[in-house]
Structure formats: structure tokens, C-alpha cells
Amino acid sequence: MEENLSALVDGELDTGAGRRLMRRMGADEDLSRCWAEYHLIGDALRGMAEASFELPRFRAALEREPTVFSPLSSRIAASMPARRVLSAVAAGVAIALVGWMAWPMVQDGPLQRLTGAGSPVQAAAVVPSARGVEDYLLAHQRFSASFAMQGAAPYVRLVDDTAKAKQ
Amino acid sequence: MSDRDIDQEFVERAQRGDKRAFELLVSKYQRKLSRLLARLIRDPSELDDVTQEAFIKAYRALPSFRGDSAFYTWLYRIGINTAKNHLVAAGRRAPSVADIALDDGEATEEGSQLRDINTPESVLMSKEIANTVNDAMAALPEDLRTAIQLREIEGLSYEEIANVMNCPIGTVRSRIFRAREAIAERLRPLLDTGANRRW
Numbered sequence: 001m002e003e004n005l006s007a008l009v010d011g012e013l014d015t016g017a018g019r020r021l022m023r024r025m026g027a028d029e030d031l032s033r034c035w036a037e038y039h040l041i042g043d044a045l046r047g048m049a050e051a052s053f054e055l056p057r058f059r060a061a062l063e064r065e066p067t068v069f070s071p072l073s074s075r076i077a078a079s080m081p082a083r084r085v086l087s088a089v090a091a092g093v094a095i096a097l098v099g100w101m102a103w104p105m106v107q108d109g110p111l112q113r114l115t116g117a118g119s120p121v122q123a124a125a126v127v128p129s130a131r132g133v134e135d136y137l138l139a140h141q142r143f144s145a146s147f148a149m150q151g152a153a154p155y156v157r158l159v160d161d162t163a164k165a166k167q
Numbered sequence: 168m169s170d171r172d173i174d175q176e177f178v179e180r181a182q183r184g185d186k187r188a189f190e191l192l193v194s195k196y197q198r199k200l201s202r203l204l205a206r207l208i209r210d211p212s213e214l215d216d217v218t219q220e221a222f223i224k225a226y227r228a229l230p231s232f233r234g235d236s237a238f239y240t241w242l243y244r245i246g247i248n249t250a251k252n253h254l255v256a257a258g259r260r261a262p263s264v265a266d267i268a269l270d271d272g273e274a275t276e277e278g279s280q281l282r283d284i285n286t287p288e289s290v291l292m293s294k295e296i297a298n299t300v301n302d303a304m305a306a307l308p309e310d311l312r313t314a315i316q317l318r319e320i321e322g323l324s325y326e327e328i329a330n331v332m333n334c335p336i337g338t339v340r341s342r343i344f345r346a347r348e349a350i351a352e353r354l355r356p357l358l359d360t361g362a363n364r365r366w
Contacts, residue, residue, distance in 0.1 A: 046319065
């Protein structure tokens with residue numbers, strides 16, 4: 001493994017092996033140590049052996065820094081057009097899903113009950129002779145689930161029945 | 168995997184939150200940057216602080232690094248600006264761009280001569296490291312010594328070294344590795360980074 005590291009230091013390791021090794025270096029203290037030593041050896045041979053930089057002190061300072069996160073690295077940024085298309089598709093799917101979930105509420109909601117086929121006058125016309133049932137419904141409509149939603153509709157129903165009763 | 172690709176890989180790992188990747192870049196470039204900034208900062212104790220400050224600033228600026236230039240080129244600019252700001256804050260004149268050679272490899276001896284204030288400890292440590300490396304090199308078999316000299320001092324590629332030494336590239340790779348290990352074995356006690364100790 002260290003021979004691969006030596007080749008990596010010289011830029012002579014293939015990309016796949018290089019990336020695998022670099023992944024390991026993040027967690028392997030021995031590999032990290034060798035990396036630092038090999039670079040020190042090269043610098044010393046080139047006359048740059050100054051050891052004025054204390055790595056442990058720097059590491060402590062780096063630990064105090066907020067961790068940077070920049071997902072848009074150059075490699076990812078290079079594929080931005082594809083990501084934009086995917087983002088647009090995802091947004092469209094989300095809008096369609098919200099619309100599909102909301103459609104039943106539009107179909108059967110309070111708006112339909114006040115203005116459409118569920119009007120009290122038409123209900124009374126469908127069941128004209130069941131006087132007992134109407135009395136029962138009038139007496140118990142306050143317990144109906146739609147009572148609070150219909151506002152004036154219960155009073156409209158009551159007026160209509162009263163008018164029919166007088167006839 | 169080229170040197171630039173290696174640096175880019177470390178940068179991208181650091182940009183994704185891997186601080187250890189940035190430390191590995193620091194290990195690689197600390198002496199080179201320090202050598203450069205020594206042309207501006209003469210006091211070794213200040214030099215240490217300014218160099219570290221430059222690396223911290225580089226870390227904070229990582230999100231803005233897109234790989235358009237080489238990492239060291241980008242680091243170089245941050246280092247120079249950090250040193251200049253330090254001098255201005257200390258009430259000293261910041262040298263002009265013309266005062267600083269853009270090719271930092273051309274003036275290694277001049278850089279050391281600029282340091283007219285030396286702390287004994289750092290000088291002693293530097294000399295010990297240099298002496299240890301030189302002694303280790305002298306003790307190497309000739310083929311290992313030649314291989315690592317051609318690589319580290321002459322900057323030849325493995326293929327070029329193989330041509331010079333008339334041997335396969337795999338042999339060059341092995342010789343350089345064995346030379347490094349032999350030198351590192353002598354350096355470790357000095358660096359206090361033996362098997363049971365950490366950086």
C-alpha cells in the first residue's frame with residue numbers, strides 16, 4: 001500500500017487506484033503520516049527542510065473552523081445542465097401530485113354543496129311524500145356533518161318545507 | 168493521476184466537508200508556501216503564524232475554488248495577500264509585486280538569507296532534518312539513491328528515469344519507494360512520529 005502511496009506522491013498512480021487510496025488516507029493515520037514524511041523528504045532534498053510549521057497546532061486551529069460545504073464542486077458544476085433538467089422535472093411532478101391530491105376536495109367541497117346538485121330544494125323534490133322522514137331530518141339537521149359548512153342553507157331548507165306544508 | 172488531479176481531488180473532498188483532505192494538502196505545501204512568504208516575513212515566529220493564517224484563509228475560501236487554476240497558484244495568491252496584509256497591519260511597507268519573484272523556485276537560497284532573525288530551535292530542527300536526510304541518502308545503495316535523486320531533484324518522470332537507468336518502470340517505482348522508506352525510518356525518531364505516536 002505504501003508503494004502505491006509513493007507513486008501517488010509522484011503523480012504516477014492511475015486514477016482509480018489513486019482515488020481509492022485517497023479515500024483511505026482520510027481515515028488511516030499511518031498513510032497520512034507517510035504522505036507527510038514523503039513530502040518532507042522531497043522538500044529536504046530540494047533544500048526546503050525548514051520545520052517551522054507545527055502541523056498539530058494547525059490541525060487544532062482547523063478543527064475550530066466551521067466545516068465548509070460546497071456541493072457544487074467543479075466536477076458537479078460541469079454537469080449542471082443535466083441537473084437543471086432533472087430539477088425542472090422534479091418540480092413538475094411535485095405540482096402534479098399536489099393537484100391530484102387536491103382535486104377530490106374541489107369535486108366534493110362546500111362550494112359544490114352551495115351551488116350544485118346537492119341543493120336543498122332539489123333534495124326535497126326527489127322525496128316529496130316522506131313527511132315523517134322530512135320531519136326527522138329537520139329535527140336532526142343540526143347534527144349533520146355539513147351543518148357548519150352550509151351557513152344559510154339549513155334555513156333555506158326549513159323555509160321551503162314550511163312553504164310546502166302550507167300548500 | 169497528475170499532481171493537479173490529486174490536488175483537485177483533495178480540494179473536492181474538503182469542499183464536501185472532509186477536513187482531513189485539506190490537512191493532507193497542507194502537509195504537501197506547507198514548506199513551499201512558507202518558503203515563499205519568507206521573502207516578505209523575516210521574523211520566523213511571525214512567518215509561522217502568517218503561513219498558518221494563509222492556510223486557514225484558503226480553507227474558508229474553498230467554496231469559491233472551481234479548479235480554473237492549479238490549487239497552488241490559488242494558494243500562492245492567498246498567501247501573498249495574507250503576508251501583505253500582515254505587514255500593513257504591523258505598520259510596515261508591503262513590497263510591490265515586482266519585489267516578489269513569481270517563480271518561487273528560483274530563489275531558495277535568497278529566501279533563507281532574508282531571515283536575519285532566527286530562533287535557535289527552528290534552525291536546529293531544520294539542520295537536524297537536513298543532516299538526517301543527507302546521511303540516509305549517503306547510506307543508500309547506489310541504485311536507490313540515483314532513482315530518488317532523479318525523481319526529487321531532477322524532477323524526471325518514472326518513464327524518463329527508467330530510460331536513464333535502463334530498467335523497467337516497475338523497478339523505478341520500487342526503488343524510489345524503498346529509498347523513501349529507508350530515509351523515513353531515520354527521520355521518524357526526529358519527528359516524533361513513530362508507530363505509537365501521532366502527528
